Amino acid sequence: MTGIGQAAADLAPALLQTLSDVLPIILLLFVFQIVVLRRPLRHPGRKLIGLGYVVAGLALFGAGLESALFPLGRSMAAQLTAPDFLGLAEGEMGPPSAYLWVYVFAAAIGFATTVAEPALITVSIKAEQVSAGTIRAFPLRLAVALGVAVGVALGTYRIVSGTPLHWYIMAGYLLVAAQTIWAQRVMIPIAYDSGGVTTSTVTVPVVSALGISLAAAIPGRSPLVDGFGLIAFASLFPIISVLAYAWTAAWLLRYRRWTRRRERTS
Amino acid sequence: MRIPSSPALQPAPRSASASGRALRRFLRLFAGAGRDLAPLIGVVAFFQFVIFRQPLPDFESILLGLVFVVLGLAMFIHGLETSLFPIGEDMANALTAKASVPWLLVFAFGLGFGTTVAEPALIAVAGEAGKIAAEAGMIEATPAAIEHWSNRLRQVVAVSVGSSIVLGVMRIIRGWPIHFIVIGGYMVVLVMTAFTPPEFVGIAYDAGGVTTSTITVPLVAALGVGLSTGIRGRSPVTDGFGMIALASLFPIIFVLGYGMVS
Numbered sequence: 027m028t029g030i031g032q033a034a035a036d037l038a039p040a041l042l043q044t045l046s047d048v049l050p051i052i053l054l055l056f057v058f059q060i061v062v063l064r065r066p067l068r069h070p071g072r073k074l075i076g077l078g079y080v081v082a083g084l085a086l087f088g089a090g091l092e093s094a095l096f097p098l099g100r101s102m103a104a105q106l107t108a109p110d111f112l113g114l115a116e117g118e119m120g121p122p123s124a125y126l127w128v129y130v131f132a133a134a135i136g137f138a139t140t141v142a143e144p145a146l147i148t149v150s151i152k153a154e155q156v157s158a159g160t161i162r163a164f165p166l167r168l169a170v171a172l173g174v175a176v177g178v179a180l181g182t183y184r185i186v187s188g189t190p191l192h193w194y195i196m197a198g199y200l201l202v203a204a205q206t207i208w209a210q211r212v213m214i215p216i217a218y219d220s221g222g223v224t225t226s227t228v229t230v231p232v233v234s235a236l237g238i239s240l241a242a243a244i245p246g247r248s249p250l251v252d253g254f255g256l257i258a259f260a261s262l263f264p265i266i267s268v269l270a271y272a273w274t275a276a277w278l279l280r281y282r283r284w285t286r287r288r289e290r291t292s
Numbered sequence: 293m294r295i296p297s298s299p300a301l302q303p304a305p306r307s308a309s310a311s312g313r314a315l316r317r318f319l320r321l322f323a324g325a326g327r328d329l330a331p332l333i334g335v336v337a338f339f340q341f342v343i344f345r346q347p348l349p350d351f352e353s354i355l356l357g358l359v360f361v362v363l364g365l366a367m368f369i370h371g372l373e374t375s376l377f378p379i380g381e382d383m384a385n386a387l388t389a390k391a392s393v394p395w396l397l398v399f400a401f402g403l404g405f406g407t408t409v410a411e412p413a414l415i416a417v418a419g420e421a422g423k424i425a426a427e428a429g430m431i432e433a434t435p436a437a438i439e440h441w442s443n444r445l446r447q448v449v450a451v452s453v454g455s456s457i458v459l460g461v462m463r464i465i466r467g468w469p470i471h472f473i474v475i476g477g478y479m480v481v482l483v484m485t486a487f488t489p490p491e492f493v494g495i496a497y498d499a500g501g502v503t504t505s506t507i508t509v510p511l512v513a514a515l516g517v518g519l520s521t522g523i524r525g526r527s528p529v530t531d532g533f534g535m536i537a538l539a540s541l542f543p544i545i546f547v548l549g550y551g552m553v554s
Contacts, residue, residue, distance in 0.1 A: 079371025094357025254494025
């Protein structure tokens with residue numbers, strides 16, 4: 027196992043780098059505590075140990091990132107685009123339909139990692155309370171996860187077909203703008219935020235490695251120009267699906283009330 | 293698939309001094325981090341065994357790395373919950389109660405900047421972007437040049453998130469509607485995209501989604517909820533939301549701008 031020795035060698039400089047990453051937020055909080063609030067810190071010892079955990083955890087995560095999450099994304103992209111697997115000749119560019127498994131994999135990753143995301147569970151429960159019963163927590167989570175699945179799959183299609191990223195994103199935001207006009211006011215900030223909470227720390231590295239390696243593996247694509255953008259898709263499409271779900275739920279509620287009223291009057 | 297946790301990987305030295313409750317809480321976080329990873333592992337395993345029908349390349353080192361990821365995330369979140377989150381929440385409440393707007397804005401900027409620089413997902417993507425930029429010949433292919441470039445990218449993103457939190461705080465104080473700012477912002481993005489070199493467009497658009505995760509969301513949400521609870525006529529549920537949306541929009545604009553000038 028060369029992995030352990032390599033990882034241990036990576037850890038020492040990683041700790042230093044991590045310390046400098048966390049320094050700004052620590053400085054901010056301590057300076058404000060002393061200069062603006064002029065209060066001593068409660069439980070300083072426990073907080074110092076906590077900071078130790080933050081730095082050590084971040085450094086460990088960084089090491090795991092390099093040896094697991096990035097390789098996982100790369101390896102999946104390599105296998106999904108292998109000429110043998112696709113039935114193409116070496117260096118041959120197939121039609122976008124030849125890469126069907128790429129889209130299926132992208133959708134599966136997007137759906138599976140989102141539906142169980144803790145931040146999303148919190149947001150969806152809060153949304154159920156705010157909406158006075160029109161929105162349900164579980165269908166909302168499904169809507170967000172489906173949005174991410176469609177988004178990431180479409181993002182990989184864009185990489186395969188080599189079409190410009192901003193067409194998709196701008197068309198998406200035009201749709202969001204149109205949906206916003208007809209949306210219930212309480213749902214607007216919830217929908218906009220659901221785009222941001224879906225992209226978790228574990229998912230982001232795997233999905234970006236997938237995109238970059240896809241662009242590198244497909245003839246005629248450049249990793250720099252075509253490889254990025256999957257995260258943007260994963261953040262945009264949940265907004266569309268949540269607004270669509272909220273609109274449908276409100277419409278269904280109105281429709282049910284209307285039919286009930288008609289039954290009563292007739 | 294479950295990740296075996298050998299006794300050697302337990303965080304024994306630190307927790308021995310802390311109480312047993314802290315250890316139990318840490319183990320729960322460890323299980324939680326493992327659960328976060330489980331769907332990902334499930335999908336990869338399905339493709340590996342059912343679709344590709346071959347063993348995963350570098351299986352051992354990936355497994356070890358996954359243990360690092362789970363352990364690292366668990367320690368990171370445990371540390372955040374015992375140090376930065378309580379300090380940050382106390383401070384957000386104290387500052388919003390004192391209602392000194394200039395200090396509040398300084399704090400908002402610092403909070404956005406500081407949390408973004410420490411955000412693990414951004415560190416990952418910026419590092420990867422640096423490597424790709426070097427391979428494409430955009431910057432020198434030396435480790436120092438790559439590190440310099442990706443650190444600069446992270447600073448640009450951090451400044452943008454800081455500015456977005458300032459605007460978010462102003463929005464809550466003044467009661468500006470969120471959708472005008474967001475839709476207007478994306479108009480700006482559309483115009484800027486036309487003038488930015490194509491190599492920067494993808495990175496810029498991704499920067500928007502990357503910034504808002506482990507550290508940023510809880511601290512920024514605490515600030516938003518504290519503010520909207522403290523100001524009369526604002527509701528924490530409708531006005532506390534929306535901060536993240538701005539923190540996803542501003543990085544796109546700033547990185548596009550960075551691409552135009554560099």
